[in-house]
Amino acid sequence: MDRYGNYLYAYAMSRLRNADAAADCVQDTFLAGIKALERFDGSRDIKFWLRGIMRNKIVDQIRKSIKENKVDIDNEDETLLESFWFKYSGIATTNPDPWQFNPRKAYDNTEFWDVFNVCIDKVKQPARQAFVLRMLEDMETEEVCKVMDITPNYLWVLLHRARQQLKVALEEKWTGKDVK
């Protein structure tokens, strides 16, 4: 608990952005860990084993929050976004905006990842939930659609929005600094 409590809490916070939900997740993870301790074979670090349990708890928390605030599938939004991009023939018409800095050059800077963590918070719901499940928790498209009760097409729109918002937030926060 002393060794991994803070790690798991920080992990849950980076996914859920809610202190109470994150604390609940840590508690559920440790309780489930104690129950399942006999099944732990020691083949990997216990930290990552606990994180594996926590992943399911995070998905449960997101599912719960989605049930409380149902994702509004706004078809108009979906077609609007697509109409900016594609002609009726499905050919792209808009050039994606390039990065204002080269993110790959910032990877070695630990400060960049702190900024990245803060910027995830700037992504609005439900795009953030889609981003967390698909990109950070590596869930399959079908699984994410099932958890969020959305269509694959809408997931595409949400992920696109999340990437755009994250890019804007990163550019604002990072290019404001002295980029090496």
Added chain:
Amino acid sequence: MFTCKQVSHSLSKEDYAKLSPAKRFFLQLHVKLCIFCGKFNRQVMDGQDMCRHFKQYEATNCQCAPELPEGQKDELKALLAAQSAKSSKN
């Protein structure tokens, strides 16, 4: 041959690994030839790359901030002690 719309859907959903080799070939060909999809692909790749590096950073160098509040930590410790006592009895 894919249209840009199909390509961007596939890239965004990252389901290209599930495509047949022939379809994957045409998708890659489209991305190489089309300036829009090439740039879009680059951004999707940047996003994936960033998330992968972030997860590595989290697992190895994380400063563990924010920390679990002390009150909740003590509460949880007591709960865990009770739970392990209960499971050792069983």
